[in-house]
Amino acid sequence: MTDDLATVGERAALARIIPRLARAEALLGPGDDAALLAAPDGLVLLSTDAMVQGPDFRRAWSTPFELGWKAAATNLIDVAAMGGRPTGLLVALAAPGETPVEDLEGIADGLAAACAELAPGVGVVGGDLTRSPVLALSVTVTGSLDGREPVLRSGARPGDVVAYSGRLGLAAAGLRLLFATGEEDADAIAALRRRHGPLLAEQLAPRPPVADGVRAAEGGATAMLDVSDGLLLDATRIAEASDVLLDLDRTAIEAEGDAVITAAGADGVDGAAEPPGRNEAFSLVLGGGEDHGLLACFPGEPPAGFRRLGRVREGGPGVAIDGAPVDAAGWDSFSAS
């Protein structure tokens, strides 16, 4: 049960991992030099994202299952953000030789479970297992537009409704709780999980609204992206690509902030024994990051699942709140501390 990768060897480890991975849509899966996937309309969407131990996750905070889940979830939503339907994942897993094979099995289970829940029918169609000083997961996701046009960032037009599907600020609030607790005290982390399970799950095993991507495209979305670097920064990206002003309603943002306060409960989000203030919640909503919901613009009423956040106006590019321009201060994984 405590076999590690170095003892078991790459091939034996793969033999234990691969059967745990669903691969329903692959015409050819693991076992040849490349996988073969259907691209029914002659086009394929592709995106890749890596998660590295240290900068992107801590072993003390995330279970292997959660790592696999998050790697799948955060990639699946990238295809959804183009209006696409995910069709497959490729996973390059890099792990230290002393990694228990059980941990790799847990990662595989998390990958499979996230696919089953967020994009039924999708599975891991290919991969690579390599040795590394630190654990890292690089996932590539494929998707199909099924004959639709892709939804880019550049199509927002004055008059469009700005809307969002997913949670805002909660993943960042969960991360603050984890940072406040630290990595050393396993009992404190366990207590945090008991008290703040749902909030931590937003950070450790998020459930982005993958199916809403196709729904948005079918609902006429003119521009869309998934919010990974904070609402303000990602709204700015649509504004700049479309050369418009995204004017957010303060009341809508405050309502999102109230949801953060409710989710945080009486214990707050930074170890303080009081709930976050409204300013703090407001800032988590606007700049928190890792939300992985879909921000989209619609000429008419947004489809079910999307909440109105504001309106597209002339006078860009930029983002405003109730007409007053705001500076985007988002997350940069290198320059931010």
Add this chain to the structure above:
Amino acid sequence: MTDDLATVGERAALARIIPRLARAEALLGPGDDAALLAAPDGLVLLSTDAMVQGPDFRRAWSTPFELGWKAAATNLIDVAAMGGRPTGLLVALAAPGETPVEDLEGIADGLAAACAELAPGVGVVGGDLTRSPVLALSVTVTGSLDGREPVLRSGARPGDVVAYSGRLGLAAAGLRLLFATGEEDADAIAALRRRHGPLLAEQLAPRPPVADGVRAAEGGATAMLDVSDGLLLDATRIAEASDVLLDLDRTAIEAEGDAVITAAGADGVDGAAEPPGRNEAFSLVLGGGEDHGLLACFPGEPPAGFRRLGRVREGGPGVAIDGAPVDAAGWDSFSAS
């Protein structure tokens, strides 16, 4: 000129890297949540491979350009090994904050140059840049069969000719030279490059026969793979998938060994001041690994570029030399020392 990633930040670094990457065939490249690629026959080939600093490369041995080149080359050949034409690369680059942005530019230049030389028209269509304690490149390659059937490992039939396109044993010989020189003495490494440039290039910046994949498929190949773990082990994979015996000709293998001896020259491959012996060369050819040429089986005469290595016979699964069964002893990146 000595800006590092942490100082410059992820976005500014990307702004310097992305223009260096060709992306001719992408309908949509970097800038949206996912790339969009053509899959003209409604199918897409996909493969992924990671290279991690330490187990897979040493900064003291490889230039950034060579790292980018090798990451592209070793992935492009995986699509070729299915009989496919590469159409795009996605690159997840993980790097320490102190990495000079110049090094990232060098990696980008190497990726672009390998594509231009080995698969003209192909470029990097998407990617990810993340912070990491060690440098790592995870590349996903896409390809098209253009209406052809994929060439699997399982189609070899008794009577087929076993043939190979590419170099054998030289990459492993280059690696031995590097290990014998070590990482500490930059002058010694520079001297090694002057004396053994072509041999080192087989290890550090290989030129696999990417175009020969389509040629093999059009020439009726019944089974094919790229030899990454050594000829014997990879021949065994075809033998097992096809349930046949791959019977190699000793004279053909010896001729490959002679090519290693010639390439090694008078200095040998392990720091000894004498050329490798025939037994040593023979073993490099059979078990060296990282050759990245194409091993294929043909019912008739192999196409140009392929050399005959033997014949497929009944009585498998297994590999033989002149009819005598041999055990595959290949490379396992975890259990091998």
